[in-house]
Amino acid sequence: MKIVFNTDQIHLHGGIEKVMATKANYFAALPNVQVIIVTTDQQNLPPRYRLDSRITLIDVGVNYERTKSYFSLTNIKKAVKHFRKQKALFKTLKPDAIISPNFNFDHYWLPFIKGHSLLIKERHNSRFFEEKARKTASFLKKIKYQLLDWTEAHYDHIVVLNKDEAAYVKTRNAVVIPNPIETSTLWADINQKQVIAAGRISPVKNFGDLVKAWQQVQEEFPDWQLHIYGEDYLGTKAILEAEVMQKKMENNIHFKGSVSNMLEVMTGYSIYAMSSKTECFPMVLLEAMSVGLPIISYDCPNGPRNIIDNGEDGYLVRYNNVENLATELKSLMRNTNERARLQANAKKNVQRFTTEMVMKQWEELLNLPHV
Structure with missing residues (x-):
């Protein structure tokens, strides 16, 4: 089985990056499983967290301007490049499963370029405040939320991290799987001030x-x-x-x-x-x-x-x-x-x-x- 993790980068400290490394390493150690991590903004930097040597790393070199709006002209042009390179890559790789653990431009087009892959979106951020905002949203924002829901309905699964977050998935494809933690033999010194x-x-x-x-x-x-x-x-x-x-x-x-x-x-x-x-x-x-x-x-x-x-x-x-x-x-x-x-x-x-x-x-x- 070929599993692709699709993300922006793996060089920064962060919960998404750490959890993804844990999962990718676990899958890579299983028999007959190939793991590939595809990034858009790695910029030739090394991974922040240890990765199994059997994992393949591919960066498509989009490099969004993170200090600018996603909808700036610069980033719109980069999004077009992103779409083309990603579509061609997935056509070549033919993954059995694509796991996307963050929210990027490609959130809106992944369901339509995935081919026959099982497509999974992970939500690592709470939608609590969005849920409240939906109740008083303007007409244009309601259209935005409808587009978001329509897109997410085309994912095979939306993985959320706790049962409360599952209530915010409008598309009936929510699955609750928490983050994993590796066991530790270390003990905190609770006498420290x-x-x-x-x-x-x-x-x-x-x-x-x-x-x-x-x-x-x-x-x-x-x-x-x-x-x-x-x-x-x-x-x-x-x-x-x-x-x-x-x-x-x-x-x-x-x-x-x-x-x-x-x-x-x-x-x-x-x-x-x-x-x-x-x-x-x-x-x-x-x-x-x-x-x-x-x-x-x-x-x-x-x-x-x-x-x-x-x-x-x-x-x-x-x-x-x-x-x-x-x-x-x-x-x-x-x-x-x-x-x-x-x-x-x-x-x-x-x-x-x-x-x-x-x-x-x-x-x-x-x-x-x-x-």
Whole structure:
């Protein structure tokens, strides 16, 4: 069987890139399975995550101008090039299955150039806010949503990461398969006076609420530290750093940049904190649980509640409530025994999402023989 992963790039840090590498490596190790990753914007850069040597990499060299609108003249011309090269490539490759894990121009034409391939779209972002926007959409936006739904009806499957997101698929072809996580023998040191948060430093991650909460936290715990990991996005980091300086918390809050060994880094912390506006199925929570790191997270739509067993391996706090976030952080920081209990449960509960468990669902979806 020939499986094509169709995406923009595999050189950046990110949940989509990490999960795709895990799945591609799993498939490549199966007998009689050939895996190909087709990219549009790789720009001769190496893959960010380890890939099995049996995987073939093909870049069609479109290289969209990401600082410009998709509908700029420059990118429209590139989209035409993309369509032609991709159509010719798929005609040559004749894949049995095409898996597309992100949203690109080709979302709208893949169903019509796939040939006889099984075509699967993965949704890695929550459609919670889109669902709300549909209810008050203008006439033109309603036409846009209708076009989107019509296109997605021509996919064989729309894979969503949790049952809440399945409700946003209008085309009755939704399949729920969560992200996988590889098991880890590492354990977080829950006696450290440090809290970790991670993710692209962008508005949707809402680290600003975590900074506000920490202003209350450090009044009682001045010897504790908050470390935030991730790449800057559109200058968001500078805004947060200015807020930290203004509130005189620069000795307690530190931005640590991106790392390639997140699991090892997580072992130096006692608590993982998440204050996102929305999350679909955040890999970072699975990583935290895999090393037994207790979690405090906003109950944001819709990922955390589908990962965290509230009160058992972490705590879900009221959405967009800084006061509640600070209160729960302080409560867990006071109680080492509670952190130990959550740690043990996290290590056990994360087994629901192991690579072996999740990839069996993918094998069934692709009608692969079990080995």
